[in-house]
Amino acid sequence: MDIKNEIKKIKTNLHNSIDVSDRTLEKNGAEIGFVYLKSMTDNAIFADAIYEPISRFSGEISFETVKELVQVNDVEEIKKSEITQKVLKGVVVLMFSNSDKVLAIDILKFLTRTPSEPPTSPVIMGPREGFTEDLKTNITLIRRRFYSEQLVLEEAVVGSSTQTKIAICYLDGIADPKIVKDIKKRLSKIKIDGVIDSYYLLTLLSDRPDSMLKQIGCCEKPDIISAKLLEGRVALIVDGSPIVLTIPFVLLEDLQNSNDYYTNYIYSSFLRFIRLMGIFLAVFGPGVYIALQLFHYNVLPINYLITIADTTQQIPFTPFIEILFISLLFQILYEVSLRLPSYLGLATSIVGALILGDTGVKAGLISPPTVIVVAIAKIALYTVPEQNAQITILQFVFLVLGASVGLLGIIGGAIYVLAYANTIENYGAPYLAPFSPFILSDNKDGLLKVPLSDMTNRPKSFSNEKKERTDD
């Protein structure tokens, strides 16, 4: 093999990118060529475990001797046609002037953060580690919870340009092989140039990609993913993303929280009820308030009616415009606070809460009851942060319905949305199970939660190979 010519070819294939490194080493008449991306490889390992042992060796250099010399485990022989792809994946490629064989040594290394508590799912008691952007680290976080041969990890690659690695993770003998097969089939059919984050796969793997409703589970915590794997679900770990996807997904999963499993079951049930109340308040609160104010005021208690009348009679806007204005203002403040540096976040809160809210009320532009209703609805929204996007949209939809036709519109809208949700069956799991259809055994971990000792069966909402959790 003409080493210099081969290196030139590889560099040309990679458009002479600045991070492509090459070295040659001559020993006893034989020449070895090294090609790698210095941005993707561990330079210290390259120097200490690959280059140095070979350069110090005084014998005859050949493919076999080099394979023995390098002090790295991940060594394989590859074809010449695979060289460019391997280099791109952070592999050091070794070519020999006295052989046509090519050696690939994986010393991939790039900057990753250490596992830390994810900001979206903090726990009071329980594991605090979260996934990172590194696939290997994420696999380790799951693997260390299963010292069992049941855990299966398969690889898929998606994205013509990004060639993103996806680990398909499931428990053999528990997950339904049909679902695993279906996921693999869908992954293989994806035609996309790049997968930057696991959220890309959310719509690509959903049965109804045009739907507003989230149809695949997302999680940042390995303990939750492990629990879902034990239920028979399949996890998809996407390289470069700290969000792991789980399939099949039912809406109830977002009502559950990891805290529920690390605390008293009665308290957990109470919290789930509170979360459900939170969803109701967030979705219907502003809509019902405006409907009562505009259409059904005669059903309000007289004292409350007088309070509303007193506070709203000086307001220059209609109740609908007023509540819409405050809701939109809150949404703008929310967007701003997400993007501003944390030291400016406090200033935004002061501007939002004190200047706009308090001054608006004092100036007679907005009424206190409306501010309270919107504030309650917006706070309640974060009882289930995973459904933030859906609830926000529904909140505005029901606000418009309540203002247009009162409770008739709100109930009609609720029936429409729930009927729509009932049509969704992703990977055979009814979206609203175990409430609709009602599955009694799954309700042990539904709105109410029974003690862990009573949860002897896996969910029946979706298919899995083994329904009993205990091994008899």
Next chain:
Amino acid sequence: MIRDKAIGAWQTGIILFFLIFANKILILPSLLFNNAKFEGLIAPIFLFLIELGLLFLFYKLKIKFPKERFFDVIKNNFGKVVTIIVFFLIGIYFLGKMVLLYNVTYIFFRNLIYKESNNTLFLICLLPVVNHLAICGVRTIGRTAQLFLPGVVAILIFAVVVGVFGINSSVIMEQSTFSNIALSALRHVSVFGDTIILFLFMDKINIKKGEWKVVFSFFGAGAASVMAIIVVFFLSYTYTSFLHPFAFFEILSYVKEYGGLGRLDIISMILIIFLTYFQLAIYLKAFFVCFDGIFPKLDRIYSVLTFNFIFIILIYVAVINLSRIIIYAEYYLPYLSIIAFIIVPACCFIALIAKWRKEKRE
């Protein structure tokens, strides 16, 4: 999208419960009292017994023809032409019932809440939801109804319990003759007979052997609920029942405020809205089944367009005040009930006998 997938015993029972219960709780009790005084109580019992007979017939039919469509059951025994005529009549029957239900609900809401609203606003509100439910199929209707069932039951129990506190008299019978009761039953027969919807959905209903009791229980619960409301209503308003057209609502209006909570009648209003949406959707689904039977090669969009076109015309042309809707319900619709109470059962009966004779020969 899930369309026309099968439902089980529970969802069948819930659909039946909604049908049995829904359109009998507003104007029916008042009309019954008007026609037959306290003996008006007997008319629905009699009609429920006939309806129970229909359910039993459905049970027999489902056992003999477990997988077949109702259209095919009729066609195999009477030929295609007769089947198309029967399905055409059933389609008309449900359209007529939809017009009645829509008008009753519209008048109720216009009188009490949306005083300045018109038909258009009401149609814009109802039709998209009803169409969506019916297009999504029987399973979606069943599952969504299942989701609302606990709320419906809670409101029902609440209304009956609160209504009991408003009772101020006892039943005084022997005010009407038997002929009055029979006439009352005949006049309001159109409000009954919804069980024939199950015949139309029979190929979408999968009930295991031991699960039939669930369906019959829901039927019993629905009938008992209707009777409870009628009794509480009659005893609450006694001799002036005929002056209070919206019975279920009026039961709670009687105890307008409770513990400073505000007027409780909004609770009954919420239930009426729920039931109206669901019942219209189930009727519409029945209409779609009839349309698909008559025009099997036409796409769903044609049945949707046909229904909406005819329905909107009927609503704008037909009755929109209470006295006219009562005349429509008492004098015209009963003729259409011949379809539910005579034609469909007769066809099923003959089909069952034919099947039985065939089995005997084999």
